[in-house]
Amino acid sequence: SAAEKGGYDWFMLKEIDEQPQAVAETLLGRYGRSGRLQLDEMRLSDDELRDVDKIIIIACGTASYAGLVAKYAIEHWTRIPCEVELASEFRYRDPIIDRSTLVVAISQSGETMDTLMAIRYARQQRARVLSICNTNGSTIPRESDAVIYTHAGPEVAVASTKGFLSQIVACYLLGLYLAQVRGVKYGDEIDAIMAALEKLPAGIQRMLDEGEQVRKLAAELVDTRSVLFLGRHVGYPVALEGALKLKELAYLHAEGFAAGELKHGPIALIEDGIPVFVVVPPKARDQLQEKIVSNIQEIRARGALTIVLAEDGDDDVVPYADHLIRLPKVPTLLQPLVATVPLQIFACELAGLLGHDVDQPRNLAKSVTVE
Numbered sequence: 001s002a003a004e005k006g007g008y009d010w011f012m013l014k015e016i017d018e019q020p021q022a023v024a025e026t027l028l029g030r031y032g033r034s035g036r037l038q039l040d041e042m043r044l045s046d047d048e049l050r051d052v053d054k055i056i057i058i059a060c061g062t063a064s065y066a067g068l069v070a071k072y073a074i075e076h077w078t079r080i081p082c083e084v085e086l087a088s089e090f091r092y093r094d095p096i097i098d099r100s101t102l103v104v105a106i107s108q109s110g111e112t113m114d115t116l117m118a119i120r121y122a123r124q125q126r127a128r129v130l131s132i133c134n135t136n137g138s139t140i141p142r143e144s145d146a147v148i149y150t151h152a153g154p155e156v157a158v159a160s161t162k163g164f165l166s167q168i169v170a171c172y173l174l175g176l177y178l179a180q181v182r183g184v185k186y187g188d189e190i191d192a193i194m195a196a197l198e199k200l201p202a203g204i205q206r207m208l209d210e211g212e213q214v215r216k217l218a219a220e221l222v223d224t225r226s227v228l229f230l231g232r233h234v235g236y237p238v239a240l241e242g243a244l245k246l247k248e249l250a251y252l253h254a255e256g257f258a259a260g261e262l263k264h265g266p267i268a269l270i271e272d273g274i275p276v277f278v279v280v281p282p283k284a285r286d287q288l289q290e291k292i293v294s295n296i297q298e299i300r301a302r303g304a305l306t307i308v309l310a311e312d313g314d315d316d317v318v319p320y321a322d323h324l325i326r327l328p329k330v331p332t333l334l335q336p337l338v339a340t341v342p343l344q345i346f347a348c349e350l351a352g353l354l355g356h357d358v359d360q361p362r363n364l365a366k367s368v369t370v371e
């Protein structure tokens with residue numbers, strides 16, 4: 001009903017707007033003044049966590065992209081090898097897992113059948129299973145050895161938004177916690193990341209406040225049939241998520257690519273006027289940033305309409321950006337949490353303009369309880 005939507009036309013718009021709070025709530029109470037992380041529902045002992053020699057993240061859909069983002073952070077902080085796999089693939093390939101494997105299942109609903117079957121399989125192989133979930137008491141956390149709840153509040157729109165951001169935050173808390181327990185020497189970095197995470201809701205709010213630019217862009221591109229997204233490092237899963245949102249909501253052909261792969265195929269798709277979103281890594285990552293700036297040049301020379309997401313003060317991109325969406329300066333690992341927001345708004349707006357049901361896209365379900 002309209003009341004439930006709190007005055008918004010769509011639950012999705014409401015949930016996009018709730019993201020600063022979803023992130024803040026997911027952080028709340030988990031980082032003490034002592035400078036130590038505390039995860040109350042972490043039912044695995046420190047000894048068990050020290051025993052972990054491999055992490056496999058399993059999930060479906062948008063949650064799997066949260067996992068792809070998390071892999072960069074978890075390996076960096078913990079030095080534990082971390083794989084990410086679609087739940088529907090995991091169990092059918094004879095994966096190498098044992099008692100020292102930590103399987104991390106990410107699921108907003110906690111009821112996705114593929115993810116559930118994957119964790120059952122993992123536990124049969126004696127792996128320890130930790131779930132990251134938004135729904136208290138749902139099946140996946142009940143069947144896990146430990147859980148970190150995201151505190152995003154109920155997500156109603158089929159396409160996940162605040163669920164995604166809070167999943168990334170929860171994965172980061174897990175990564176930092178593992179680093180802490182295992183005594184990896186990233187003490188300063190943990191403090192800096194936690195301080196940056198705590199400031200993040202304000203950065204997300206800014207992306208919401210500046211949403212009008214993206215809505216105008218959606219109106220300009222309402223006749224487009226195909227949209228590409230490029231990113232590298234943690235910007236790569238952001239590109240995948242931007243494309244998935246457009247497919248789900250606007251029923252458009254959309255694809256996300258790792259920008260470094262451009263020359264191995266995707267550049268052949270570039271033709272006059274094709275919109276390409278590019279997520280530019282922070283300038284502090286000079287090698288990545290420079291490479292992607294030259295990608296933007298290349299595709300623009302071939303006629304692409306470039307929509308560039310770049311941090312404040314990155315002026316290298318200005319000459320090649322047909323549209324420039326500014327992002328607050330944040331550490332690279334946190335950039336997905338701000339860069340995803342305009343892509344969500346874009347997909348939501350475009351779908352609305354096309355007359356689609358934003359909350360309940362055709363053929364899709366909020367939680368897929370069949371394999």
Ligand code: G6P
Binds near residue numbers: 062364
């Ligand atoms: C469905 C939803 C997606 C969601 C995916 C995984 O496909 O439409 O928005 O990302 O399931 O759902 P889960 O609840 O496991 O995160």
